[in-house]
Amino acid sequence: MWTLALACAFFLFIHLLISGTTMKEQIIGRIGGVAYYILFSLLSIGGLIWMGIAFAMALGDPMNVVLWKSGTFLRVIGLLGNFLAFLLVVVGLTTPSPTNLLALRQLPDKTVYGIVRVSRHPVLAGIGIWAVTHLITNGNLAAWIFFGSMLALTALGANNIDRKRLALMGDVYASIKRRTSIVPFVAIIEGRTAFAPEELGVARMLLAVSMFSAIAALHELLFTARAI
Numbered sequence: 103m104w105t106l107a108l109a110c111a112f113f114l115f116i117h118l119l120i121s122g123t124t125m126k127e128q129i130i131g132r133i134g135g136v137a138y139y140i141l142f143s144l145l146s147i148g149g150l151i152w153m154g155i156a157f158a159m160a161l162g163d164p165m166n167v168v169l170w171k172s173g174t175f176l177r178v179i180g181l182l183g184n185f186l187a188f189l190l191v192v193v194g195l196t197t198p199s200p201t202n203l204l205a206l207r208q209l210p211d212k213t214v215y216g217i218v219r220v221s222r223h224p225v226l227a228g229i230g231i232w233a234v235t236h237l238i239t240n241g242n243l244a245a246w247i248f249f250g251s252m253l254a255l256t257a258l259g260a261n262n263i264d265r266k267r268l269a270l271m272g273d274v275y276a277s278i279k280r281r282t283s284i285v286p287f288v289a290i291i292e293g294r295t296a297f298a299p300e301e302l303g304v305a306r307m308l309l310a311v312s313m314f315s316a317i318a319a320l321h322e323l324l325f326t327a328r329a330i
Contacts, residue, residue, distance in 0.1 A: 103165040106156040106244060110251035113149040116142065118258055153248060160244035170241035181329060183235035185314055187228040190286065192310035193217045193302055194224025200278050201263055209274070214281050216301040219290060222282035223260040230256035231286070260284045 120126060121142060130138045160166055172180075197217050198210035214222075221227040233253035237246060264284075267275045283289035290297045321329035 103160050103163045103244065103247075106153070106160040106247055109149065109152040109156040110247055113146075113153055114251055114255060116145050116149060117255055118262065121262075153251075157244060157248045160247070161242070163244065166242050166244045168242045169246075172239040172241060176239050177329075180235040180239040181318070183231050184318075184329075186286070187232040187235070188314040188317075189307070189310045190217065190221065190224045190228030190231065192313055193306045194221075194228060196306050196309070197224070197303070199224070200275065201267065205267075206270075209271075213274075213278050214295055216298070216303065218282060219295045219298060219301070221284060221286045222278060223256075223263065223284055224286075226256040226260045226263075227284065227286050 120129070126138070133141070194217050198212075198215070199205065199218050199222070200209055200213045201218075201223055217224045230253055233249040233256065236249045237253070240246075240249070261284075264275075264279065268279070281289060281295045283292075283294070287297075289295045317324070318329040321327065
């Protein structure tokens with residue numbers, strides 16, 4: 103269990119205290135941008151693999167206290183939540199966005215468009231929903247450490263990106279923030295933007311549904327636990 107806690111702490115450290123602060127610019131100043139991103143990618147992949155292995159080991163640890171058993175209702179809720187998470191992540195990755203890395207060089211022609219109307223951080227929002235659904239359907243300490251860390255990363259990461267984009271882009275990004283929200287659908291419900299499903303893209307939606315269906319069907323084979 104302590105290995106899992108250490109792995110999660112390491113993963114949060116490199117993303118929030120290195121990538122999310124001025125330490126990033128200091129490191130880039132010393133080793134260069136290309137070397138930094140290669141090193142950061144390797145550390146991120148290694149940290150994620152470490153977390154996954156540690157989580158699998160922690161499930162059989164005597165310290166892994168079981169808080170509750172999730173019934174069918176919670177698992178159905180979790181499945182629906184994961185479906186929304188897949189839509190946000192897949193459509194978010196394939197839609198030009200003012201919050202992705204490409205926007206640092208050039209903003210998309212339409213800054214508030216498609217999935218950005220739902221959340222200006224669709225990928226992080228999707229990962230956050232995925233973490234929440236796994237928290238409520240896995241009532242054990244190991245799951246709460248693992249998925250809780252992922253949820254903290256998405257919440258703090260989204261705010262870090264907003265802070266840096268606002269400092270870089272000023273009024274342009276302030277306008278984007280006023281018309282969007284981090285939490286999905288909040289800006290739509292509040293009337294700050296309109297929901298435009300036709301902007302999501304049929305191909306993107308089909309890709310997301312296909313990937314969700316494949317993972318749901320193979321979930322037990324891949325992760326030793328049924329999706330529902």
